[in-house]
Amino acid sequence: MTDYWSMLFVFVLATFIGLGVIRRVSRLLYTPLMSLTNAISAIAVVGSIVVAGADYPLTIRILGGVALFASMTNIVSGFLITDRMLKMFKKQ
Amino acid sequence: MTHAVAQLAAVLATALFIFSLHWMNDPKTARRGVAAGVTGMLVAVVATWIQPEIIHHGWVALAIVAGAAGALVAVVVTDRRLAAEMTRFLLPRSGVRIAVVTE
Numbered sequence: 001m002t003d004y005w006s007m008l009f010v011f012v013l014a015t016f017i018g019l020g021v022i023r024r025v026s027r028l029l030y031t032p033l034m035s036l037t038n039a040i041s042a043i044a045v046v047g048s049i050v051v052a053g054a055d056y057p058l059t060i061r062i063l064g065g066v067a068l069f070a071s072m073t074n075i076v077s078g079f080l081i082t083d084r085m086l087k088m089f090k091k092q
Numbered sequence: 093m094t095h096a097v098a099q100l101a102a103v104l105a106t107a108l109f110i111f112s113l114h115w116m117n118d119p120k121t122a123r124r125g126v127a128a129g130v131t132g133m134l135v136a137v138v139a140t141w142i143q144p145e146i147i148h149h150g151w152v153a154l155a156i157v158a159g160a161a162g163a164l165v166a167v168v169v170t171d172r173r174l175a176a177e178m179t180r181f182l183l184p185r186s187g188v189r190i191a192v193v194t195e
Contacts, residue, residue, distance in 0.1 A: 017110060025117045033116045040109050040129055046140045052155055053146035061148065065155040072159025073166070075133055080167045083126050089119065 032085045039078025045071035094143055101139030108132030 025033055048071055051064030109132045115125030141152065 021110060021113045021117075026119060028119060029116055029122060032122060033113070036112065036116055036125065036129055040112065040133070043105070043109070043133065043136060045133075046136055049137065049140045049152055050143075050145065053141070053148045053152040055145070055147055061151060065151055068152065068155035069159040069162070072156050073163040076160045076163035077167050079126060079130050079133075080163070082129075083123070084167075086122050086126065089122075 028089065032082050032089075035078060035082040035085060039075055039082060042071045042074040042078065045075060098139050098143060101135050105132040105136040105139075108135065 022033075045068065048064050048067035052061055052068045053064075056064070108128045112125045112129035112132060115121040115128060137156075140146070141149075146152065
């Protein structure tokens with residue numbers, strides 16, 4: 001029960017942090033910001049590492065490996081594409 | 093002990109992600125924002141991997157290398173023409189928006 005309350009606490013504080021971080025973003029950077037947010041949201045990779053690497057039956061570990069593969073593509077290409085976008089902006 | 097490391101790494105990664113988004117607000121610090129995001133992601137992945145529950149290291153390494161290789165191939169293969177088209181598509185729009193706002 002206490003755990004749920006502390007989770008709610010974290011959720012509310014995180015909402016305010018998110019609002020403060022995003023509020024005054026330069027209009028030029030909307031697209032790179034979305035791309036970066038997508039790359040960061042792949043932090044769910046942590047969960048798939050646990051599922052793929054811990055002592056589970058083989059079927060579950062295969063599914064975890066697929067999830068790990070998918071989030072890894074998201075991470076690597078997300079950061080690379082964001083960086084490339086910023087490079088293109090700099091050229092202009 | 094390693095669990096304490098994991099907790100510390102989680103706090104560090106969270107802080108790095110928040111700074112990453114914050115630095116993305118300004119074109120001058122945008123590249124630094126990407127670097128902070130990459131660092132935070134590395135910290136989180138390594139701290140999870142060294143946990144004692146993770147015993148099938150080869151399996152994890154295989155999936156990570158395959159995913160990274162796939163993403164690299166996809167990014168490299170993506171045509172430069174596509175990048176040019178994206179610039180042409182993005183920049184006029186943002187220009188129009190700024191013009192509308194300043195009017």
